[in-house]
Amino acid sequence: MKLKVTIPILIILAGLLISSPVSAQTTDASTGFTPYSIFGFGDLARQGTVYNLSMGGIGVGDRNVRFINLLNPAAVTARESKSFMMDFGLESRNVYYAAHSQDGLTTSANNTFNMHHIVMSFPIAKHSAFMIGIQPYSSVGYKFRSMETDDVLLSEAGDITYTKQGEGGLSQAFLAAGVTLFGRLHLGAEGQYYFGNIMHYSAAAFNTSSAYRSINSGWDYFLTGFTGKLGLQYEQPLGHIKAVVGATWTLPTEIGGHVDRFAYGVNASATDTIVNRTEPGISYNIPSQWSAGLTLKDGDHWMVGFDYQQQDWSGTDFGSKGGVDFSPCKMQAYRLGFEWTPDRYDIRYYHRHITYRGGVYHEKTYYTFNGHQVEAYGLTFGVSLPVFRYYNSINIGVDLGQRGTVSDGLIRERYALIYASFSLHDIWFLKNLYE
Numbered sequence: 001m002k003l004k005v006t007i008p009i010l011i012i013l014a015g016l017l018i019s020s021p022v023s024a025q026t027t028d029a030s031t032g033f034t035p036y037s038i039f040g041f042g043d044l045a046r047q048g049t050v051y052n053l054s055m056g057g058i059g060v061g062d063r064n065v066r067f068i069n070l071l072n073p074a075a076v077t078a079r080e081s082k083s084f085m086m087d088f089g090l091e092s093r094n095v096y097y098a099a100h101s102q103d104g105l106t107t108s109a110n111n112t113f114n115m116h117h118i119v120m121s122f123p124i125a126k127h128s129a130f131m132i133g134i135q136p137y138s139s140v141g142y143k144f145r146s147m148e149t150d151d152v153l154l155s156e157a158g159d160i161t162y163t164k165q166g167e168g169g170l171s172q173a174f175l176a177a178g179v180t181l182f183g184r185l186h187l188g189a190e191g192q193y194y195f196g197n198i199m200h201y202s203a204a205a206f207n208t209s210s211a212y213r214s215i216n217s218g219w220d221y222f223l224t225g226f227t228g229k230l231g232l233q234y235e236q237p238l239g240h241i242k243a244v245v246g247a248t249w250t251l252p253t254e255i256g257g258h259v260d261r262f263a264y265g266v267n268a269s270a271t272d273t274i275v276n277r278t279e280p281g282i283s284y285n286i287p288s289q290w291s292a293g294l295t296l297k298d299g300d301h302w303m304v305g306f307d308y309q310q311q312d313w314s315g316t317d318f319g320s321k322g323g324v325d326f327s328p329c330k331m332q333a334y335r336l337g338f339e340w341t342p343d344r345y346d347i348r349y350y351h352r353h354i355t356y357r358g359g360v361y362h363e364k365t366y367y368t369f370n371g372h373q374v375e376a377y378g379l380t381f382g383v384s385l386p387v388f389r390y391y392n393s394i395n396i397g398v399d400l401g402q403r404g405t406v407s408d409g410l411i412r413e414r415y416a417l418i419y420a421s422f423s424l425h426d427i428w429f430l431k432n433l434y435e
Helices: 009-019 073-077 151-157
Strands: 083-101 104-125 128-147 160-181 185-206 214-238 241-250 253-266 271-286 289-298 302-312 326-328 330-340 355-369 372-387 389-403 412-427
Touching (some): 073 160, 073 214, 073 241, 160 214, 214 271
Antiparallel strands (some): 185 214, 214 241, 214 253, 253 271, 330 355, 355 372, 389 412
């Protein structure tokens, strides 16, 4: 007997939620967990360090000699001469899910903890510098479970459990260099290398009948790719305030590699291989991306900025959609953020050295489900706590937001993302006046 299973997205996601009450789910997807990562490259990570993320994600038009700014390669020249800088970050994702099912509103939760980024920046010459590092690009993590409800199949084959699971993701290693021209114009270029693997797995398990074999099948993608990013920033003094305009453009590219296709049947006595082959030559397009930003800054006292980002994924083909109404579309993001330091030169009160940050954002993601583009919005805030001296700090950021909705057959995710990083700053090649 041949079984054909077609599961709409709502039933799949409801199966996930029904299988786990309000508690942390246990899966193998350690890099992240979201039902929206089932297609494409998964859940695209927000770029930047804790410095950027705690200000709504801004940074395209920002220059700060105290922190490394990953969002614009032209910003690498914002530094003190001969200074070495490093930033190492961690991330905790805490997500609460809700969706409508036949039993009403069903909920679940998930928590993960991972390294987020590591980046270092070095001077090259008086007006140039470079940085090197690694950060996440995307993550895939889902586990859907549902039970067969067809009375004919139940009477003949017994209880059947269907499982769909995915895990993995892509990382992004980068090397960037920048130069300052005419004192105010800053140019930068960055090479980006994508690498990683993504696994999608499905199974049909016969729980009460030994006459049928359980079927397990999957696809394990091994992907790599390379692209470049160009950036510029221009500074303009406005009295005691300085304005910076910035822009970036990431070149379009292809992510390619091979996929290991596997399938096997399992019964009480043996495991039989059905398919086990490698299919080379797969590729997916990553479209070009551009962004623009503006900041206004008053020395070391305060800064406020705005960023806009756009990337059109509508021409990318991600292959089979399994009967689900999914399609890529144009991604857009609007971000607004600020930072404020009461008085970095105060010698009496430590709390006046602390830098406080906040921001808001609104994102239209790169995919639609059931004809509706999934949107996200959130509120961010954070602090930098100086350690020993002002330029070394422990940075903490929090992102409170929501993605999706409980209407239109979608999943609502309410999340609290907690970031922490350690920023180190040192001066090289100094000659001591006294031994």
